[in-house]
Amino acid sequence: MLSRKQQKFPIRYFSRPVMHEETDQVTVWIPALLRDLTQGEEILRVSGSTVREIIQALDQRFPGINDRLCTPLGLRPGIAVAVNTQIATLGLLQPVPPGSEVHFLPAVSGG
Numbered sequence: 001m002l003s004r005k006q007q008k009f010p011i012r013y014f015s016r017p018v019m020h021e022e023t024d025q026v027t028v029w030i031p032a033l034l035r036d037l038t039q040g041e042e043i044l045r046v047s048g049s050t051v052r053e054i055i056q057a058l059d060q061r062f063p064g065i066n067d068r069l070c071t072p073l074g075l076r077p078g079i080a081v082a083v084n085t086q087i088a089t090l091g092l093l094q095p096v097p098p099g100s101e102v103h104f105l106p107a108v109s110g111g
Helices: 004-008 051-061 065-069
Strands: 025-029 043-047 079-083 101-106
Parallel strands (some): 025 101
């Protein structure tokens, strides 16, 4: 039986990312600077198991995204990718599990 304090303040764990229904697709959040290529869409669902495959799938639907995110050597300088709240340290090779959330994060400068 839970104590009165435990009943009032239940412990909640947020260490696991929010996962969507079991599917091979992932949810991609498009930053404002790229929405001109996606006809203003902020959230997209695409298939892919690595960041590279996600970008390729986006570029098939919205040509030009690959050029804005990548160079021939990898991700453009100043672009970071987060997969399920974790910054992708492997760049384009970063694995993306099914049901994940992917965020492309442009660098922010200023003083």
